Amino acid sequence: MYFCPSCANMLLIAQGESGHNQFVCQTCPYIHWLTFVLPLCIKPITSRTTYKRKQVDDVLGGSAAWENVDATEARCPKCDHNRAYFMQLQIRSADEPMSIFFKCCNCAEQWREG
Template structure:
């Protein structure tokens, strides 16, 4: 195996294969949604929490994909002790 230049006669022999993967660090969901301040002025609906079964949850709609796709609905449990977050 070797690398060769297409414009000149340079040839570099490859002695060993070196490969590695670097995965980018993803942002936390709160940073994408606007942090904890984004949940201050949201409405609540009758949606049971899957974690604690509290009957109400705050909700927020965010366009996370292209404009022709439906909006993603994010929920946060209204119970102050739970605060579980999930999306639809």
């Protein structure tokens, strides 16, 4: 990463009017032309970094949270089955109603009401 010497904002790589790459500042008129050893380097400079996502815990407790829950009549939005497991959790402030979480008995689709 490079930063603008005038305003200290991050410089971006852009292609100039002549086709050469340049660093440009988004807030001030600063431009720094990129020069290469080869005169025919007119292709854009890009790089992509893919980060590995870290494992996160299920906020509802994972599969163990659904072991001893009751079932009720509720229509699944995915498979249209009419039976689902449910549990209630207080996820908002105490003066708000509890949220009801459902899990379809047929396809294991999960959804929330409230």
